[in-house]
Amino acid sequence: MNRQAQAVIxxxxxxAILKASLSELYLRYVKEGLRPFLIGAGVLLVAAAVLTLWxxxxxxxxxxxxxxxxxxxxxxxxxxxxxxxxxxxxxxRVGWLLLLPVLxxxxxxxxxxxxxxxxxxxxxxxxxxxxxxxxxxxxxxxxDLGLLDYASRAVFDGGRSLTGRTxxxxxxxxxxxxxxxMLARMVMSCCAADGRPIKVALSGDVPAAVPADTWIQxxxxxxxxxxxxxxxQAEVPYLxxxxxxxxxxxxxxxx
Amino acid sequence: MTAPEDVTDRRESAPxxxxxxxxxxxxxxxxxxxxxxxxxxLLVLLVILRNPLAALVSAPRLQTWTTVFVSVLVQAVxxxxxxxxxxxxxxxxxxxxxxxxxxxxxxxxxxxAAGLAGVVLPGCECGSVPIAGSLIRRGVTPAAALAFLxxxxxxxxxxxxxxxxxxxxxxxxxxxxxxxxxxxxVAMGWLWLRLGRSEWIKLPARPAEDxxxxxxxxxxxxxxxxxxxxxxxxxxxAAATINVVVPESWLQTLADNEVLSIIALAVLAVxxxxxxxxxxxxxxxxxxxxxxxxxxxxxxxxxxxxxxxAMQAGxxxxxxxxxxxxxxxxxxxxxxxxxxxxxx
Numbered sequence: 001m002n003r004q005a006q007a008v009i010x011x012x013x014x015x016a017i018l019k020a021s022l023s024e025l026y027l028r029y030v031k032e033g034l035r036p037f038l039i040g041a042g043v044l045l046v047a048a049a050v051l052t053l054w055x056x057x058x059x060x061x062x063x064x065x066x067x068x069x070x071x072x073x074x075x076x077x078x079x080x081x082x083x084x085x086x087x088x089x090x091x092x093r094v095g096w097l098l099l100l101p102v103l104x105x106x107x108x109x110x111x112x113x114x115x116x117x118x119x120x121x122x123x124x125x126x127x128x129x130x131x132x133x134x135x136x137x138x139x140x141x142x143x144d145l146g147l148l149d150y151a152s153r154a155v156f157d158g159g160r161s162l163t164g165r166t167x168x169x170x171x172x173x174x175x176x177x178x179x180x181x182m183l184a185r186m187v188m189s190c191c192a193a194d195g196r197p198i199k200v201a202l203s204g205d206v207p208a209a210v211p212a213d214t215w216i217q218x219x220x221x222x223x224x225x226x227x228x229x230x231x232x233q234a235e236v237p238y239l240x241x242x243x244x245x246x247x248x249x250x251x252x253x254x255x
Numbered sequence: 256m257t258a259p260e261d262v263t264d265r266r267e268s269a270p271x272x273x274x275x276x277x278x279x280x281x282x283x284x285x286x287x288x289x290x291x292x293x294x295x296x297l298l299v300l301l302v303i304l305r306n307p308l309a310a311l312v313s314a315p316r317l318q319t320w321t322t323v324f325v326s327v328l329v330q331a332v333x334x335x336x337x338x339x340x341x342x343x344x345x346x347x348x349x350x351x352x353x354x355x356x357x358x359x360x361x362x363x364x365x366x367x368a369a370g371l372a373g374v375v376l377p378g379c380e381c382g383s384v385p386i387a388g389s390l391i392r393r394g395v396t397p398a399a400a401l402a403f404l405x406x407x408x409x410x411x412x413x414x415x416x417x418x419x420x421x422x423x424x425x426x427x428x429x430x431x432x433x434x435x436x437x438x439x440x441v442a443m444g445w446l447w448l449r450l451g452r453s454e455w456i457k458l459p460a461r462p463a464e465d466x467x468x469x470x471x472x473x474x475x476x477x478x479x480x481x482x483x484x485x486x487x488x489x490x491x492x493a494a495a496t497i498n499v500v501v502p503e504s505w506l507q508t509l510a511d512n513e514v515l516s517i518i519a520l521a522v523l524a525v526x527x528x529x530x531x532x533x534x535x536x537x538x539x540x541x542x543x544x545x546x547x548x549x550x551x552x553x554x555x556x557x558x559x560x561x562x563x564x565a566m567q568a569g570x571x572x573x574x575x576x577x578x579x580x581x582x583x584x585x586x587x588x589x590x591x592x593x594x595x596x597x598x599x
Contacts (some may be wrong), residue, residue, distance in 0.1 A: 003477070037333035095481030126539055194537045
């Protein structure tokens with residue numbers, strides 16, 4: 001691969017990163033906090049590509065009159081690098097692979113993790129530290145609650161802070177082990193590769209005929225019933241559903 | 256495809272001198288089909304075939320694969336670029352004499368010093384590979400550069416903070432992770448001093464550029480992005496495959512036996528290739544496993560994983576990686592288990 005092709009690939013790669021981070025596309029893959037670093041990295045990649053092209057074209061037109069430069073960098077000494085001076089010079093052919101993420105980001109743009117990933121992994125609910133407490137829920141009827149928050153309060157606090165309240169949860173539908181639909185949300189700490197699901201089982205007015213990956217909002221109340229996730233034997237709390245409706249997926253699909 | 260490449264690439268490999276190789280003569284007859292043309296054809300094909308391609312990855316499992324693949328890469332890009340820029344700075348702007356003054360003269364002392372230097376550099380493993388390569392080029396003893404390579408992603412402040420957040424009320428986990436990771440890094444550096452051979456390391460030839468320092472800097476960046484980035488793509492694809500193919504329920508059967516669970520989580524750390532800043536959260540969610548086996552997961556992950564093996568093979572050469580990666584794996588498992596037994 002020659003320098004111009006490398007520059008074009010870097011330009012595409014940097015451009016794809018910039019496009020993803022300037023729109024909301026990046027939220028499907030990484031945390032929001034990474035955005036400034038992504039933009040910075042994209043700008044640097046584009047700048048390096050443009051400078052490479054510029055030097056290459058200038059070098060071409062300048063021809064033999066090109067100034068020799070003040071010595072440039074020291075010659076690299078490679079331990080055991082016999083190839084250094086031979087004509088056997090490998091420009092990184094593996095660099096062609098960088099077209100794959102460009103393709104993935106610009107043409108395919110896969111969706112955020114959904115029910116397929118949720119079915120593969122066990123619910124993320126882990127025992128909290130000894131000192132964690134569960135403050136009273138904010139005012140509101142119904143009160144909006146995250147799935148992880150609901151599940152921890154239901155399982156580790158015995159539902160104390162939930163009793164008597166009308167709750168509203170948002171998530172996507174995923175088939176449970178018994179075939180009944182569950183409500184789930186992916187929890188991400190860094191990127192989608194570490195995404196783990198948090199699952200809440202549903203009873204009462206269950207959205208039965210809704211296909212997997214549909215985003216719904218359910219309104220209901222706490223119930224003492226729990227089940228176990230067959231994948232990792234963790235406890236999965238139930239929610240007694242009073243009503244539900246389909247909603248558009250939120251901007252930030254991860255919790 | 257090789258013939259036209261040789262023509263253009265010879266200019267890059269020509270040593271810097273007062274008589275730079277002349278630019279390739281303008282093609283007299285028909286135009287040659289070079290990599291730029293190949294790239295153009297590829298891109299046109301991709302745009303034309305966009306819809307069939309998108310339809311191809313619409314199966315749920317394949318879609319999950321694509322999401323994980325893209326997200327591993329997107330997550331790694333800032334660290335890769337940061338590492339590449341830093342390594343180019345080391346290669347072009349930091350004089351060789353600096354390292355002679357900064358590190359202890361004796362290699363056996365330079366190893367722990369370089370390991371501790373890793374503490375201050377926040378970043379994940381994708382960045383430290385090109386940096387370590389650059390350090391070796393600039394005359395730093397390989398043993399010290401390798402200790403840095405292993406220590407930097409494992410024990411920097413961001414990673415230790417993330418570990419503390421992921422294991423609330425268990426500060427001993429943070430201490431154990433730091434101690435075990437530093438011990439493995441230093442041990443591997445010393446092991447290299449005793450057994451390592453410099454001919455195992457074969458750094459890819461960097462184009463010797465003439466021209467200004469900025470030009471040399473850009474050339475070093477371009478080279479490392481293409482090289483380390485290409486291998487990062489390979490590693491991300493492997494990690495995404497494992498992520499999608501291996502169901503978590505397989506692990507459950509292993510959790511009851513202490514020895515088996517340590518081995519299982521060590522292997523899982525290699526296969527999943529999760530960024531060192533996130534692996535603590537994954538370890539926390541593997542709650543059915545013992546704390547010691549989860550510590551091993553955290554010690555092995557930043558030092559040996561599929562993504563790193565691919566990148567190390569690209570930057571240091573295959574002969575190096577087939578020896579270094581398994582040795583590091585064994586050291587990390589043993590030290591992790593030992594520290595876990597004492598501290599946890």
